[in-house]
Structures are given as structure tokens and as C-alpha cells.
Amino acid sequence: GASKVDFRDPKIWKGKDGNFYCVIGSRPADGSGQILLYRSENGFDWKFVSILAKNKKRFGKMWECPDFFELDGKHVLLTSPQDMLPEGLEYHNGNGTLCIIGEMDQDKYTLKEQFAQSVDYGIDFYAMQTLGTPDGRRIMIGWMQNWDTIAHRCNDSKWFAQMSLPRELSVKNGRLYQTPIKELDAMRKDRVEYNNVVINNDTISLDKIEGRTIDMELVIRPEDKENVYKKFALRFAQNERFHTELCFRPDESVLKIDRKFSGSERALVHQRRCLVNGDANELKLRVILDRFSAEVFINDGEQVMSAVIFTEQEAKGISFFAEGAAKIDVVKYDLV
Template structure:
């Protein structure tokens, strides 16, 4: 039975979406149908299509009571908007239907588990948000919330657990037909996030198994949006820590991303990390979620935004806010998470322009190398091996007034993205740096540019730096700069849906 709250949201988004033209949106990155978007939810393959749900407030381009928006795709690049899937319409979730996941049940139904949020008076006289886990089942279009909701509460957590920070369930099906779920939770004293593991035989009745992994203050404070999967012979935990402190070039201040590679111990039901790294080293990437595609690929998508900048990055306020990253194929190589744009993006390539062995210093422009929806591949080598260049930069979304730049200093082996000249009028984060692998000034860069974003893949996916930009769309120049002599191969494609 569809609630009035959900019917209202569906009518509103259907009417207001007609006021947003394709030219006002990214070309191939997903944006909300209307209003506000944040975390990806329920990333799944169901009824022969990829389904993606997302944290959604249709009524404004700022955060509000969370609904679940809904899109489907055959190729992860062409997305069809469907009506909102769920809305905050029950006593246990009226503050919002927060993040969660989706699986297919044996009867063919799709099952959601999501975090329901309500307010509750506290003994000290204050009012706090209480977070619990809830279920809904449906057919890929309409969903019915479980009458037993909430199905996981503070009673289902270990001792010393906070009822205020218990969220973001990620489910998966095991080989024996049972189900597992991880959620994040803070200790009652607020000393750090941890990942809780639950088990179910049918997807509906869940029991606590273990504290799978504790933060213990190593990576920020509270964790959000956990994911857990096996990949290339290893087990992987992805999570988004809040309030990070920097660690050399590996992590940045604020809300960040974390990948832990290691092994899950079946006896103790705990995860044993062997290595750690950031998932994205740029400015705008958070709350990633993965799906296993029918062909076995592990594919990840993330919210292409930063909580510290999202309220004031786009001025004047637009008809929509928030984008998802390009979906990325994951692998592990030499103990490191590797990310590459989904191979389907190659089907969008047109108008190839190629240059080989271009040697230059100072400023350079190349005929046919421009655009705001571009796949740009660069291979750099020193033009003089006896005197390696000091700096290389590529500038894009450029005209006489604006540009965003990616620069590389080989002696430091540091890559930087810088959007301070992109048109922003606010003192937000404009630069991020990453320590990358380079030998004698050699490096490979792949820039995926859309109208309002840039994703830079380094050395075939060893590092990725992501940033949103809201530069005037007419600024479409691309140029190069070298302090010293650089030899460069360039391949540029236009990207069109």
C-alpha cells in the first residue's frame, strides 16, 4: 500500500523533473531526478538490470528528510529514472530512510534493509535521533515495509553500543544460502566506530554474530557506509570514516574513504587487516558501495561530493545537487586496490584525436584537444633524461578566466588537483595532493571529464582523484604546461551518450 507521503514525492518529482533539461545535467554521471542526492543505496543487479537507489530529498537541492530515489540501467552509464522507492512515512523512520542495501530473495522479490531514523526524548531533557534497521520488499518498482520493523535495534547490538549511531546495513548472500549483513556502530562513549556482523537464514530474521572490526581511533571517529566482499583472493572492507586526521599523503582531514585489505577469520568472525589505503585521494568522493555484476566484476560507485563543501559549492543554488561517480571496476594488484572506469565507457567514445611523442616545454595547446565531456589519456616521459622536468600540468575547463588543473612534480612524485580558479566564490577545499608511483618522471594519467566533474586515474588505477567543478560550461579549453622538457603521448575522445 503506497503511502500519501510516497505518492506526493512521486507526483512532485515527475512534475518538476520536466523543468530540468539534459543540457543542465552531467552528460553521463548520474544526478538526482530533482532536488538533493547523497549516498548510493541498494546497488544491485535485479531482473536483468542494474538498480541503484540513492539518498534523496526531492523538494529542495539541500538535505532534508531522506527518501530513496531509484534508477535502472543496462550498462551503468545510461540511467532511467523510476519513481521514488521508499519515503519517510512510518513512526520508526519519519526523520528519514537512511542508507542501506538490497538483495534478491529465492521467491524473486527484492529485499531492502535500510536505517530508519526517529526522534526520542532523552533522560537529560534533550531529543536525539534513534537509528534502527528496517526491511522492505518489492518487485523493482513498488516496495512494502515489513510490519515487524524495526528488525534490529539497540537490543541487537553488543554492550556499550550507541543507539544514536547505528546505521548503513550492507547485505549479501553466502554460498550456503544464508545471508550476512554488516552495519556500523559507535560505542556508547563515542570513542570510535566499529563494524557489526549479523547473520540470517531467510533475510528477515537477523542475529548478531560479532564485532567484525573496531576502529580504535586509527581512522577518524565514527565510520559510515561499510561494504565487505572477496576480491582476487583477498577480503576487502570499504568504509567512510568521519573526522579523519591526515597521515602523510594517504589520508586527508575531514570525512574520507578507507580500504582495508586482509582476511576474514571464520572462527572468530573477525576481519584481520593486512594493508590500508584511501579509496579516493581527491576532494569529492564518499559513501561508496559495490555490486558483483553478472560477469563477475566487482563494481563500485560513490557519492561524488564532500560533506564539508556540499552546502556552498554551487552558487546560485541549482535545481539539483549531487552526482555519483563513474562506476569503477575493482581489482587487487600487489596488495593494492586498483580502480578503473567501467569498460562500458569506451562505447561512448567518439572523435578520436591522437598525438605521439610530443616534446615541449612551457605552454602547449594541441588542435582538437578540448571539451568538457572528454576521455583524455596522457603518457608522460622526460624529454631529457639527464635533466628531468620539474613540473607538468594539464589545465581543463579553461578560458581566459577559469581553469582547473592537475599537476605533477616528479622529484617529489606528488600529483595535485587544484580547482581554485574554477569559479568558486567560497573558501572551500580547492586542492588535494597524492603521492604516486613514478620512475624517472614517467607517469600515466587518464582524465574522465564531464560537465561538472573530473576523475583522474593514475597509472592504470593505482590512485584516483575526484573533484566536482561548476565552471561556466563554455569554458572548454585544455592546455598543457611543462617546467623543463616533457615528451608526451595524448589520446583524446569526446564522450557522448
Template sequence: MSSQTLREARQYEEVYEKLIPAEERPKFHLSPRVGWMNDPNGFCIYGDKYHMFYQYHPYDAHWGPMHWGHAISSDLLHWEFLPAALAPDEFYDKDGAFSGSAITLEDGRHLLIYTGVMKRTVENGQVKEFQTQCIAIGDGVDYEKYDANPVINSDLIPEGSSKTDFRDPKIWKKDDGSYRCLVANRAPDGSGHLLLFKSDDCIHWDFEKIFAKNERRYGLMWECPDFFELEGKGVLLTSPQDMLPEGFEFHNGNGNICIIGDYDSATDTFTEEKVQAVDYGIDFYAMQTIKTLDGRRVMIGWMQNWDTSGAHDGKEPWFGQMSLPRELSIKDGRLCQWPIKELEDMRSGKVECKDALVAATQDLKASDSESIQGGVSFDGVKGRCVDLELEVKPANPDDMYDRFVISIAADEKYHTDIVLRPKENIAKIDRKFSGSRRAIVHQRRAHIPWNGDSIKVRIVLDRYSMEVFFEDGLYVMTASLPTDVSCDGIYFNTNKDAIVNIVKYDLQ
């Protein structure tokens, strides 16, 4: 039987969802049914549908007491909302049902595992937040919390590790039928480590080992871990808080990292080999993956940034969206991401420009001042729901441009820029002219070792976002866009003559 708290949330979202026109949402990125969305939760296949749960505050467009929102899809691009799955309605989760994951049990029931948050006063009078791992079991729509929650309590945490930073359980089933659960925790040195628990039934859990250690290298607390095997390697994804920059690989604040290494399944031993950023843009966090029925590993992240997510009008009917689903592979030892192939089924209205000249703009100097003034546009190459494939090369192979600028979501006043600087091996995204009225993070740079004079870029736009794929997906830069959807121009600028090949599709 659902609680009064959950019934009220379900009634609220059913009423207020109707006040949000479909054309005021992203077309093919999941947004909250109403109110606030952050981390993806419980990304899975159950029955014949993909399920996505998400951190959710239905009552306004700012973070609040965390519920779990719920949506289903047949293709990961078109979503149908279901009633909220969880609400903070028990003593152990009264201050929030935080992030987690999901799995199908042997008997066909659906299990959600999540972090229950409870604040309580400790000996010195301070109020502290305690986090434990809890489960709810259901049928894909309605879920009952387990009578003996929490199932992973603080007494299972290793000596010296934090009892207040203990969250975001990621569950999976092993070939022998047993289960593992990876939980983010803070180590005695103050930085993150990931704890591994094991179970035969998903209900009774034992601590197995410390699975991975940060040792103060990549930020402090590691959030939202995901682990899987891919092409003979173990792949660990996590989102560190409080990162320090390292060149253009990692940026300040809340980031995302991928660790690729060897994994011995028999002993659950993961040996780190290579560390990289997952997304080099502004808005990407808390990614989760699934293995599709046809064997692809697909990742979705929260397309926002904790350092900027408070800078919006809370009176908006919704805030937050998920990224494009991305197929993952390993290429040259790096994690490679590419838009899910189902996106190509949405393509229509092909426009192609072959060997088109973009003439140098005299006042486009090698500075940070981008402008669409004097930029080139091409007939039919515009829009805010588009899939754009672009190849850029110098008109004279002996006279390479210093800077090539692609301006999207543009009109005479507004534009967001993708800047290619091949001599420096730098790509930059810049949304300071996108219509934002706050001095939030507007720029990011990535170091991309381009090979040769030809640079290929794929840009996917969906009303309020852009996702830019370089080098066939070896580097990705993502940003949400506040620009009014009426700004649909796409312009090209260069400081030296360049030749472009463009294939542009509308996404219907």
C-alpha cells in the same frame, strides 16, 4: 499502498524533473531526478537491470528529510529515473530513511534494508536521534514497509555501544543460503566499529560479532560499510568521519578507506592486513559495490564532500552526482580502480598527438601558483565530456621537469589543474580557479611512487566533474567542477621541456 508522503514526493519529482534540460546535467554520471542527492543506496542487480537508489531530498538542492531516489540502467552509464522508492512516513523513520542496501529474496521479491531515524526526547530533556534497521519489500518499482519494522533494533546492540549512531546496513547472501548484514556503529571509545548480524530469512536477525574495529585510528564514526571478496582477499570499504591527516594518504575531515585482509567465511572472521585511501581527491564518499553478471566487482561513490557540499546555491534544480563506475582489482596488495569498460563504447572522434613537445614556460616556477599563461594546446584536444590518455616524459632524460601542469575546463579566466611533481612523487589537483565563489576545499595532494621517467595519466571529464587515474588505477583523484561548460580548453605547461603522447576521445 504508498503513503501520502511518498505520493507527494513522486508527484513533485515528476513535475519538476521536466524543468531540467538534459544538457544541464552530467552526460553519464547519475544525478538526482530533482533536488539533492548524497549516498548511493541499494546498488544491485534486480531482474535484468542495474538499480541505484540514493539518499534524496527532492524539494530543494540542500539536504533535508531523507527519501530514497531510484534509477535503473543497462550499462551503469545511461540512467532512467523511476519513482522515489521510500519516504520518511512511519513513526520509526519519520526523521529520515537513511542509507542501506538491497538484495533479491528466494521468492524473487526485492528487499531494501535501510536505517530509520526517529528523534525523541530523553530523560534530561535533550532531543536525541535514534537509528534502527528497517526493511521494505517490492517489485523493483513499488515497495511496502514491513509491518513489524524495525527488524534490527537497539536491543541487539552490544553493551556500551551507541544507540544513536547505528546505521547504513550492508546485506549479502552467503553460499549456505543465510544472510549477513554489516551495520556501522560507534564503539564505547567514541570511534567506529562495524557490527555483524545474521539471518535465515532477511527478516529475523541476531547479533553475531563485532566484525571490524577502528580503535580511534582512522577518524571517529565509520559510515557506509561495504564488504566483499576479491581475488582471494576480503575487502572492507568504509567512510570515516572526522579524520586526521596522515601524510598525503588521509586528509582532514570526512574520508574514505579500504582495508584489505584475510576473510574466513566459515567463522565470518576478517583479519586486517593493509589500509589505504580509496580516492585521494576532493569529492568521493560512501562507496558501494556490486558484482556484475559477468563477474566484475564495480564500485560507485557519491562524488561530493560533506565539508564543501553546503557551499552552493540551493535554488539550483539539482545537486550531487555519483562517480564513474570503476572496476576493482588488487595489484601489488593495493586496491586498483579503472573506468568501467563500457565507457569505451561511448568513445568517438579520436585525436592523437605523438611525441609532441611542450616547451618550458619561463614564469612557471616551482610554487603553488598555477597558470595557463604560455601553456600549450593541441588541435582537437579540448572538451568537457572526454576520455584523455596522456603519457609525459622529459625531453632530456637527464633534465627531469619539476612540475608539469594539465589545465582542464579552461579559458582565459578559469581552469582546474592536475599538477605532476615527479621529483617529489606528488600529484596535486587544484580547482581554486574553477569559478567557485566560496573558500571551500580546492586542493588535494597524493603521494605516488612513480617508477621511471614516463608518467601515464587517464582523465575522464563529464561536464561537472573530473576523475584522474594514475599508475593504471593504483591512485585516483576525483573532484566536482562548478565551471561553466563553455570553458572547454585543455592546456599543458611545464618548467622544463617535456614530450607528451596524447590520445583523446569525445564521449557521446
């Protein structure tokens, strides 16, 4: 009863028992997505094992690009649902990302779901896949684009779309955490550091804090815990005409990325928001810029926001704004 067209995106791995396994995206008769599990002794002759997970019309429709693995004592299913509807700030409209964490029923070969979340809370991230490294890490890379922006490119650009940074995955307290792959640290040069910089109803810049290929760590705290600032904003890829902004409102615990002034000439999605876990006393961001993209790792990788920006490379300024009094620590590296 399933679609013959939407039977696709196989992900194959070798199991601990020596067999090969494969998950495949499928679309049953109800039009909703499901993930099928197959087994093979030789990698060529495959036998159906089970329907590993069923959408049941909860998260969009067709589940694309599935991936399934064991990590930190849990089983993790990654997939990219099409035609999603938002659920608060957890899932956004259109082509989204989904992570289901649970336990494997070893008898029925089905995933017993425990937790569900978005993989990326930004604008451009889809069809992520993972691999295991020889030293045991689980590394994920995604497509920094999606089907709704597939036709958009700058007229004079020599490239179209890009992949995300490779990210190391872990599971903590029922959530998927992502951190930039540790090999990126070898590209860090020219460290610049500021501590306990107070911004009070003002916009400031800091000497040598600029650039479009950078790795920047930022910690934001209220200058007075009894009188928490109302808004903090980081602007990057900035000059007199262009900028992209990260804005945090501690009373809502909402972080927003906004690229409407980044140079885009089309009616694309320009803003996305996510609900940040934790309190207003400290927000940790790691912002990695790579010429035409920004990847923002929130609170040690508990959430990530990714976005492509079509801003001229001459716009390399960075500024900080606070409504109220905020105190920040900044560590910035050039990536070379």
C-alpha cells in the same frame, strides 16, 4: 555499550552458503568506529555474528557506509570515516575514505588486516558502495560530495551533487585498483591522438584537444632521462578566466589537483595532493570530464582523484605546461 544512534548504513548480500549477511556501521563506547557482522537465513531474522573490524581511534571516528566483499583472493572492507586527521598524503582532514584489505578469520569472523589506504585522493568522494555483476566484476560507485560541502551549490543550478562513474575494482600487490567501467568505452567517439609531443619550458595547446565531456589518456615522460623536468601541468575546463589544474612534480612524486580558479566563490577545499607510486620516467593519467566533474585515474587505476568543478560550460580549453622538457602522448575521445 555502543551508540543506539550510530547503528546504521546496513549493506546486505547473499553468501555462498545461502545465508544472508549484513555489515553495519556502529560506534562503541570509546567513540571510535566499528563494523558489525550479522547473519540471517531468510533476510528478515538477523543474528549477531561478530565485530568484524575495530577502528580503535586510528581512522577518524564513526565509520559510515561499510561494504565488505571478497576480491582477488583477499577480503576487502570499504568504509567512510568521519572526522579524520591526515597522515601525510594518505588520508585528508574531515570526511574521508578507507579501504582495509586482509584475510577473513573463518573461526572468529574477524578481518585480519594487512593493508590500509584511501579509496579516493581527490576532493569529492564519499560513501562508496559496490555490487557484483553477473559476469563476476566488482563495481563501485561513490557520492561526489561530502558532508563539509553539502550546503554549497551554484545559485542558478538546477541540480545538486552527483555520483561518480561506476568503477571496476581489483586488488593487486596489496592495493585497491579502480578503472572506469568498460561499458564507458562504447560512449567514446572522435578519437584524436598525438605521440611524442615535446614541451620545453612552455605552455601549448593541441588541435581538437578540448571539451567538457571527454575521456583523455595521457602519458608524461622526461624528454631527457638524465635531465628530468621539474614540473608538468595539465589545465582543463579552461578559458581566459577559469581553469582547473593537475600538477605533477617528479622530484617529489606528488600529483596535485587544484580548482581554485574553477569558478568557486566559497572557501572550500580547492587543492588535494597524493603521493604517486613509481618513478619519474612515466606517469599515466586517464582524465574523464563530465560537465561539472573530473575523475583522474593514475597509473592504470592505482590511485584516483575526484573533484566537482562549478565552471561555466563555455570554458572547454585544455593546455599542457612543462618546466623543463617533457614528452607526452595524448589520446582523447568525446563522450557522447
